[in-house]
Amino acid sequence: MQLILRYLKNYKKECIIAPLFKLMEVVFELLVPYVVIRIVDQSIPAQDRGLLIRSFFLLMALSLIGFSCTLIAQFFSANAAARATGDIRKDLFRHIQSLSYSSLDREGTAQLMNRMSVDANSVSQGINMGLRLLLRSPFVVFGAMVMAFTVDRKAAMLFVIMIPVLTVIVFTVILASRPLYARVQKLQDSLLLLTRENLAGVRVLRAFRREEDEKEGFRENSSALKSAQLAVGRLNAVLNPATVVVVDVFISILIYRGAISVGSGSLTKGQVIALYNYMSQILVELVKLANLIVTLIKAATAADRIDAVMKTAEEPAGSITERGDTDIAVEFRDVSFSYGGSGKMVLDGVSFSLRKGEKLGIIGSMGSGKTSLINLIPCYYEASEGEVLFFGRNVLEWDRKALRSQVSVVPQKSALLSGTVRTNLLWGDPDANDDELLEAVRAASAQELISEKRGGLDARIEQNGRNLSGGQKQRLCIARALLKKAPVLIFDDSFSALDFATDARIRKSLSSLSWAPAVITVSQRISSIKNCDRIIVLDNGSVAGIGTHEELLVGCPVYAEISESQSVTGKEAVNQ
């Protein structure tokens, strides 16, 4: 809620004008029964045709003035809602850009997407409806009651009783149905999940002949959804009939008591009709008010969720932008690390250093902490203990952008964006010319991707690189990373989808890069790292050995075991 108020501050004008004109609209609407009193009590009995015509024009004027007020109010409220929400979205987006990896992990892509779209929409609706109706509906309801008091105090007491009765009915039904709606939504989501999963796994499902079980599962969920929908329906079915009955019964009572007053001369016929009119106006607005409150509650919770993301701390940033005067590109000093302070150490007391231009291999089994280790170098995550130095300076003190522009990581999972080969490559270096792009493509053995047939550098890339094979994506990611010409180049298991020949070809071209970067290669394949100057063997987050391939084969049992597992096939072939 605070969030909404904060962002509406820039739209003070709108926030005053919209409700104000809405209020005027109400006033003009409430004057209508007064005109009707004049017609019934004065012009008809006195046969005053002139007054009747004047009353007619007065009614028309009230309607048109009311309409203009509405237009102004709607215009300003739409402006405020759309623009304030736009501001919120932009700020939220900017904030998401500044989140650290651990915050991104915690929030999750799906959630952030929902904040940006679904929640922002709810806020927009809330602001728009709030500005328009928050004043209107109560004003009609209570305005009608006040006007009733000006007509007749005794009759007005009926309003005082009826309004709370209606309020209780309307709010009970609407508030009670909210959890039921939530249940419907949840069941609908699970049905959607079931269907999506069914489609994704259709081959497996059919191979295991599970079609009938799937149908059964769907029917069960489907009928649960039906019962939930029926429950909502049963509750909502009460609302209209109950309120209509209450209002009509009260109108009957009103007229009966009015009759007594008319009999005693304290009330005129026209006044009874006016009271009757006021009473009928209340119902519609009360239902609107209740719905409005639900919209506002939704908007407020959505706003709170957005606010929670906005309040997530931004990534802290150091100020160093220059490398220190040292030959050591990367140094780990007794580094330990755990994700989100979960306590489980993913890295434990890791120390090593990497010289300029050196080739380092990192090997270890699944979950041994390889990726976590390299994630600490560009400070994607902060070490829990110990220090990570980049060119002699603690990465925490580096300006994050300066640091990251000097470390190029090819991640495990190849990520590409929709566009062309060129737009994707330019991420590596926005100023690169075509020759540089072509050179990078060649170095990554990805020439086939920019063949004439595909359209050269302008070959289309679909979202997430869907139109490319795993190996093609990997090579394009490598080319992109090369364009950065960073002094430290990291390959996080980035050759996994490549065949051995391509793997070897790329590794060969890496060794002759003009700027001679330090290269870290993370892999599970001995063949990918065995030619490195040094190899770090990770086992359960600790360094099990550092050395060359030959040294480790002898001195590191974990390395020997991995090597064994990968070469066993060779031995078998020999034995046969």
Added chain:
Amino acid sequence: MKKRSPLLRALSYTRKRLPALFAAMLLYCASVFCTLRIPVFIGKAIDMLTDSGSMDLSRISSCLVTCAAYALANGLAMWLANLLSGRVVSSVVEEVRNDAFCNLQSLPISYLDTHPSGDTSSRIISDADIFTDGLLLGFSNLLTGAATIIGTLICMWRLDYRIAIVVVVLTPMSFLLTRLISRNTHDLFASQAVQRGVESSFLDETIGNQKLVKSFCREDERIESFREIDDELTEYSRRGTFFSSLVNPSTRVVNNTVYACVALVGGFACIAGTGGLTVGNLSSLLSYASQYGKPFNEITSVITELQNALTSAGRLFDLIDEEPEEPDAQDPASLSDVRGDICLSNVYFSYNKNEKLIEDISISAEAGSHIAIVGPTGCGKTTVINLLLRFYDTDSGNITIDGTDIRDLTRNDLRSCYGMVLQDTWLKTASIMENLRFGRADATDEEIFEACRLTEADSFISRLPDGYETMISSDSSTLSEGQKQLLCITRVVLALPPVLILDEATSSIDTRTELKVQRALELLMEGRTSIIVAHRLSTIRNADKIVVMKDGKIVETGRHEELLAKRGLYCSLYSSQFEAEENQEVHSD
């Protein structure tokens, strides 16, 4: 099948529920009738109001009691009608949904491969909802709306025909105005929807690749692009919100005009005293006039909803009517004690009839033999699997299992012969136990534990907090890719099928666990016909027969040594792909 209009199809779903539907309609009509009677009696009561002392309070009160009685009857009818129509609506939507999903289970894989799954699932869930809500609720609203309008006009006519004429003449204004507005807003909404789509795919891409953005320091560029996209969306949404909020006030202006005209004409009639119009009548007319606008608003909104509903219904029925795959053979052959002789002879196939894919393929796999299919990407290896399992049917040529053409078998019988481990791990959102039971529905817990011990999946499952009851899904992060693969293998181990189909099954498993899995697989393959789309050197070399494919054709077949000796495609593939691996192995020996 002849296509019927979605409207008729939708109505055909209500056939079983006709009594309830008719009852609901009658009740709605009754409710409209009651609503319209109330102003008449209130008008009568008002006419009896007088300060002349001759007022008959008992007659007034009897009028008002009638009023209250009508009100109660109205409430009761409306409530029952709501309940009944709600029941009809949710049962129809349930049935349509179930039909669509069930038909999905028998659609040919080619349909599912060529239609985006997001679209198909949204048909079953969202479209089903929009369709029933819109069509059936819209139907009842249309009914009550029309009844109210006609009823009101009749009542007005009976009170004073001149006023009724005035109302009838003015009414079309309301339609014209909403028409005008909605035509303009429609375009606006369309461009807003397009822009929203642009923004959400931008967000999807950026936030989905947020870490990539950060690692390439592209935050500022992304913020700038987003600002541009979002400014445009803000503008559309501002205009859309404004214009769509004009509908209600505009119809209100028309209503107010009608109201004023009724007051004017009615007032004149009262003054003139012709036609016997009383003040009470005028009050009834005014209250009719103010009620009169509501059904118009409802009907206009219902019409849009109806259009949406019909579109959704069309999409849904398209899915329900989609031709299921070719039915199983009329008089299926049955297999018992399958040995696992698989034979493809002169098979031709392509997904797209304009492009050749698989041409003249013949492979024979004797029971218990291991066949490795190798070849460059796109040579048709995975397509062969699609054909073996009858996910697709061959264009010509035939495939036999133990000498029986697979098209003479039911798909169920055929598929029960195979155990399959695919490249992509797919697991259901369910417990590990339930996922493993996929292999064999009637497996005992003990058998499942046994299978897990065999594949060594047991070691990581037992370390999970909930053990075998841990909830998992294809994209859950509880399990690593390798662990998921282990589960997929265990699933097959449990089924113990006579024929195995492996598609690069072990490619992403951790090297250290790979060895163990490899052993489990070897155990499983022992004595079973195995067809493997192979990438691993060891599988290829141990195979009884290697089938080398290129561009959809078989170029060579034979054992490793024979093929090497031929110095053909296999030899060059082998030297380019596996030389490095080979060297390393020799080296590490």
